[in-house]
Amino acid sequence: MAPPLAGLWPPVSTPFRSDGSVDEGRLVQHSKQLLADGAHGLAILGTTSEANSLTLDERRRVIDAHLEAGIPAGRLMPGTGACAVGDAVALSRHAGEVGAAAVLLLPPFYYKKVSDDGLFAFVARLIEGCGGHAPRIMLYHIPPVAMVGWSAELIARLRDAFPGIIAGMKDSSGDAENTLAMLKAFPEGFAVFPGAEVYLLQALRAGAAGCISASANINAAGIRRLFDGWGKPEAEGQQAELNAVRKAVEVRVMIPSLKAVLAERYRDPEWLTVRPPLLSLPEATRTELLADPAIVRLLAAVPT
């Protein structure tokens, strides 16, 4: 029996060495810290992880490095989406074979204005390609970046066609109304994870299963507190503080901002490195970010 998909699953930031290569050692160390901070599992290889800037071999190695470090496969939800179905099959099949909790599946995102029938065919081909090793699938809806998304109609068709495989979705539309509509459309047996914690309290009250959010890389403990205590009186105040942290990284460029905070937390400038087309924050912006009161409070509170 597969464990329920619920709780806080940070999309783990990927550290690079100064020569641009993936630093698997530091990556796994960060993943372990996130679990220690309260994460239920790890959504490795997501957008925040710069997964699409990694080759297929590098992505496979990221999964394997976690297993080799003793992190159970059931704690991993790797992103396995790709424009080429052959690539998505290779990585999803691997995730299924090792026993990952689920995979987080981007739609193929090169062609735009593709039909739901075409996306259905992509998922069907993917599942067929995984054979007996098909993992559970969390549909990854992030139209501001992918520009292609999973509609409610398509999700309903996929659930009917592949029961037990289509397990839920991450909604990174940035639109609370969309998340609430999905919770209403699929009240049973479908795990809806808001893609940001900014409306987490509202979503949890409506039945959200958990949260996969970029800023969980720096604020896992805080998000976990709200997840555990959303029925308590202090929840509103906790939500406000989460939002202050989120805003500090969001108004700059999200991915390098998170890495700037991680570099500070871990006292390790290697964390500043990103892969092109992303760039590290300019020095002045980094200084400004680290002086943001919400970030100052955060760094004072987290274990280092």
Place this chain on the structure above:
Amino acid sequence: MAPPLAGLWPPVSTPFRSDGSVDEGRLVQHSKQLLADGAHGLAILGTTSEANSLTLDERRRVIDAHLEAGIPAGRLMPGTGACAVGDAVALSRHAGEVGAAAVLLLPPFYYKKVSDDGLFAFVARLIEGCGGHAPRIMLYHIPPVAMVGWSAELIARLRDAFPGIIAGMKDSSGDAENTLAMLKAFPEGFAVFPGAEVYLLQALRAGAAGCISASANINAAGIRRLFDGWGKPEAEGQQAELNAVRKAVEVRVMIPSLKAVLAERYRDPEWLTVRPPLLSLPEATRTELLADPAIVRLLAAVPT
């Protein structure tokens, strides 16, 4: 001395077997037919070729299959863009090693609203990764699909930084004004190829070097005639006929429409197959397309 980049370079459609695998034999046959029809070279692995639906190994094999069939590398301009710079390096380096005329480089297209500095860093990393084998680069500007593009300012910077490598651009913005602006901005030593033949006459009069257009897969002879004779009185009429053919495939879905015409020309239904998320044309649409007067005239005129 590298040959000039000029003339008609069709972005060659990729045939798939019914099981979805790339049919290299039929692909090379089609490439040879395009050269026989008047193409100067072959822009294999472009958007029309469904290149982003192919794995890296499949893309490499497409290049190699052309060489093995005796097509000179100097006639090939493979698309080598990818979201991951490591993938773009692997394919570009291979193209450089075998002596391809140039590569057609998409910008990394997953992250949106990236900076010109970030795109510059991507290209610099790519060229550095190719070492002594860096091929000439044609920048592939297709914002309606990639959503990320090459600005004139960035092109100027890249030309300054990498003279002899940044050789030109394919402008698939769909905007004649943008093509004319690029021709004006870079009048010397920079080959501008409109990404569609609908304003080819206008672009050739303004100094365009050639054309890379999806519909060249079905109308190479017609486009070549205009390319050779754009100064002649019949050019306007030729442009109008090219546009009628283009419109017939464009108002349906372009890539499967082209394959439907190729299936008819070659009397080979295998050509109908596309990879998801694209879908073959519905039967009724295909019948309608093949009954379009411009397509009827085209198929009556082309050698089969």
